[in-house]
Amino acid sequence: MANDTLEGNRHRGVPRQGASPHTLIDAIQGTLADFLAAQIGSLDSIDPALGRFARTARDLVHAGGKRLRPVFAYWGWRGSAGPDAPVEPVLPAFAALELMHTFALIHDDVMDESDTRRGRPTAHRIFAGQHENDGSIGDPQRFGSSAAILIGDLCLVWADQLLARSEAPPTVRACYDRMRVEAIAGQYLDILGENQPGAWSVDRALLVARHKTASYTVQRPLQLGLALTGAAQSETEQAYGSYGLAVGEAFQLRDDLLGVYGDPAITGKPAGDDLRTGKPTALLMLARKLATPAQRAELTLDPAGAVNPADGSGGPTDARTEGGFTQAQIERRAGIIAETGAPARLEAMIQERVADGVAALAQAPIHEEARAALIELAVRVTHRPA
Incomplete structure (x- = not known):
């Protein structure tokens, strides 16, 4: 799976030398997209509800953001590795930071009871809306907060898994x-x-x-x-x-x-x-x-x-x-x-x-x-x- 992820990103223009911000972010986005597609498929095979759950997590990861943490990590690496070192082996580590960031944002929004993030509904509001649309019983806000906490936890586990794919x-x-x-x-x-x-x-x-x-x-x-x-x-x-x-x-x-x-x-x-x-x-x-x-x-x-x-x-x-x-x-x-x-x-x-x-x-x-x-x-x- 790790090789599949990196190979997929080569088609997205992974920078082998000093990268422009857009090229670097495209490479990180590609790494995340390939990784998350596999995770969604795995959970979807267990139960369609889990596939929906994982796709919501994916959408939150991809919902904008400046990707600052991977960018800082890249330049921290490039400062020592030099301009000629290939970046493919370490891309998973950079992308893992974005998954950790998503975990932190989701939990922070639950604690602050925030309605929006990056111009979109926060995770707990999304799940509360799903609860209401599905006609489920119980308190939609409680369900939303519970599901959002689990999404945050999942992103943190995914960050660990992605970090393990780098040559670290x-x-x-x-x-x-x-x-x-x-x-x-x-x-x-x-x-x-x-x-x-x-x-x-x-x-x-x-x-x-x-x-x-x-x-x-x-x-x-x-x-x-x-x-x-x-x-x-x-x-x-x-x-x-x-x-x-x-x-x-x-x-x-x-x-x-x-x-x-x-x-x-x-x-x-x-x-x-x-x-x-x-x-x-x-x-x-x-x-x-x-x-x-x-x-x-x-x-x-x-x-x-x-x-x-x-x-x-x-x-x-x-x-x-x-x-x-x-x-x-x-x-x-x-x-x-x-x-x-x-x-x-x-x-x-x-x-x-x-x-x-x-x-x-x-x-x-x-x-x-x-x-x-x-x-x-x-x-x-x-x-x-x-």
């Missing part, structure tokens, strides 16, 4: 496992913060960003790519670690800003979701730190999750959103955050981290093509509109 030394698995533990640890801290907002701070929000986002988005994919070469290069690994941590944090800080001020038509998610849930992002923590007492009072949630405006206005209950906020309240909170100067301060923090990341690569013993690509990526992923 043992150090790759160690890096991969560390990345998974860090992502789960960061996610737990994230939900803990939502339930203990009074105990949170800017520093703790940044700690969440390092583990939930920076680790598995930039830092560990780069180091995994390096590990795929089989070379012991501590200086390069250290440079990738510093770059990955800085750029990964900047990536999350941009995400915090987009979560409040992004255009839903571009981001694919409703604006204000973080404000609706009271998620203690670095943006919100910084705003509270910079706020006047009156502003801080408006940014504070009561124990039931409802905002306490200084003027006492709450709006009629039937005008509230599912999370307990009216749209006007969400917009008001976004305005207050802007008034504190927190968004401008966060922009400065992003710039500082990008500069730190680029500086970390300056003396790294990597091929110049990879250095240039990683510098360009640092700017592109931290100044994105979605």
